[in-house]
Amino acid sequence: MADPWLTIGALSQRSGVAPSALRYYESQGLLTAERTSGNQRRYRRSTLRRVAFIRAAQRVGLTLDEVAEALRTLPEGRAPTKADWSRLSRSWRPRIDAQIARLELLRERLDGCIGCGCLSLRSCTLWNPEDRAADEGTGAVRLEPAAPRRANRDG
Amino acid sequence: MADPWLTIGALSQRSGVAPSALRYYESQGLLTAERTSGNQRRYRRSTLRRVAFIRAAQRVGLTLDEVAEALRTLPEGRAPTKADWSRLSRSWRPRIDAQIARLELLRERLDGCIGCGCLSLRSCTLWNPEDRAADEGTGAVRLEPAAPRRANRDG
DNA sequence: CTCGAACCTCAACCTCACATGAGGTCAACC
């Protein structure tokens, strides 16, 4: 049978995640590894699923901090079961729903603006998302802050 | 009647965008300003709409580089018309559609994974990183966190 | 004219999620 331990290179190959990223995850408390007498990392096979979970969570939009927090709710002492993983990933659903809803609202407003051609800071819901009303010319107009972006490449 | 020129503080207040951000936009070629004899910025009132456009574009997921490129297609010499702004913002529509489609696919996969309980690295499309290339292939925008980060505003 | 608030530039710093490189060590095969 195969060696139950994975080197960082093996884990990297099998997960598609760069070694530098795996070390970074460890530094952030998302992964743990045993060490050889020569200080090299040796991962349990269950780490594979943990890494998969991390990547999936990132795709849903969680930060690594949030992923770490979620992982801390896993039971200590025993290997996580399907139910454990399912519980965690089920919690992502509302987040995705919210993201979709936000985008649909944006699209709706965009359509409205193109349709009506208003494009006015005072009256247009796209430019003026918080519905700060159409005061006189000197009224305060607030725009929403920009949506954060994360451009990310894989190794 | 009011002064047709806006100071950076006034523009900041009326747009909700920090002065430091406005200076940054100028450094990136998104805004221009006249200067007083004492080197202080004075913005035309049309800059207000330009700033609104920038923020709206960011919400749709454009980078400032892309916004700058879009703004360069505006006519020089004359003030942009409704048709000009409409043309630019209409081009955002497919981008929003794509983002929504991507999220819906993710949600579908998430449902499938929770439903079937597979949670397998080899068979589950959610965990499986192999189709990530296809997913991100066309200059994809990454997912955004549900709660947008708020930038500080010095006002 | 005075004075404080607002403005200026420039440089340094921040977050996030890593990548890269230097300089050195370990493990496995021949």
Add this chain to the structure above:
DNA sequence: GGTTGACCTCATGTGAGGTTGAGGTTCGAG
């Protein structure tokens, strides 16, 4: 035992989109 490649730590870099602070200048009300 030698070689080679994989591994180690630590420091520094990346990029987007800014913020913060120092040190100095300008504006405009009184």
